[in-house]
Amino acid sequence: MxxxxxxxxxxxxxxxxxxxxxxxxxxxxxxxxxxxxxxxxxxxxxxxxxxxxxxxxxxxxxxxxxxxxxxxxxxxxxxxxxxxxxxxxxxxxxxxxxxxxxxxxxxxxxxxxxxxxxxxxxxxANGADLPPPPENPMSADRVRWEHIQRVYELCDRNVSETARRLNMHRRTLQRILAKRSPR
Structure with missing residues (x-):
């Protein structure tokens, strides 16, 4: 550094x-x-x-x-x-x-x-120097889960509307929502 x-x-x-x-x-x-x-x-x-x-x-x-x-x-x-x-x-x-x-x-x-x-x-950080990458960035699974949660909240926790907006089957979304968040 x-x-x-x-x-x-x-x-x-x-x-x-x-x-x-x-x-x-x-x-x-x-x-x-x-x-x-x-x-x-x-x-x-x-x-x-x-x-x-x-x-x-x-x-x-x-x-x-x-x-x-x-x-x-x-x-x-x-x-x-x-x-x-x-x-x-x-x-x-x-x-x-x-x-x-x-x-x-x-x-x-x-x-x-x-x-x-x-x-x-x-x-x-200096203008030319980029800061180092984070020590423990979110996993791809976690990023996906966070995105699904955000859309779910924006749809007022309506599973059908969230599934439609994410272009996902409603039952698949229900299974994802029922699980704990990934690390």
Whole structure:
């Protein structure tokens, strides 16, 4: 790893935006231990307010929040502070949203579960250096399971509608939903 990769610099301000309160608090503690001055926001509205009044040097924004899209916060940060480094997090990794995040100004894009080390590496990576791959990425089976769960939730837990949207037989989907999540 590059020597300057772990150099935070003079401005250590970090904005964390996520509506998962337990994850947000754990990540805030971990990032404070790494030398960041952390501010947290549990919604797009709160994230936009902080970004407008106190634009951070670093930011980590969840893509999907209860009150909207985390990319709205990224836009405000980029507008107020073009030199900031921003990582977008999401539990629903997709190429289209990754492209949208980078076009709007995100520095990197990570799928959940991402830990504090992955996030720190992404925030502090040089432009040319890519951060190292995660220590324990999700398995393909886990990614598939997460996608099915997401579509199932978006269909208000309606098995028939979920099966139709996934182009899958309803009984096959029921068997998948009945099993425990893969590692």
């Amino acid at each position: 590059a020597e300057d990769m772990q150099d935070i610099g003079d401005d250590k301000t970090l904005l964390l935006v996520d509506d998962d309160e337990a994850f947000l608090r754990r990540l805030a503690k971990a990032m404070e231990k790494r030398g960041f001055e952390v501010e947290i926001a549990g919604s797009v509205a709160a994230g936009r307010a902080i970004a407008t009044n106190r634009p951070p040097a670093y930011a980590v924004c969840d893509l999907r929040l209860e009150d909207g899209n985390g990319l709205d916060v990224v836009e405000v940060i980029r507008e107020k502070r073009p030199d900031s480094r921003i990582v977008v997090l999401t539990g629903y990794g997709a190429i289209a949203t990754a492209v949208a995040a980078v076009k709007i100004g995100a520095t990197d894009y990570l799928s959940k579960p991402a830990d504090a080390t992955d996030i720190t590496n992404a925030l502090l």
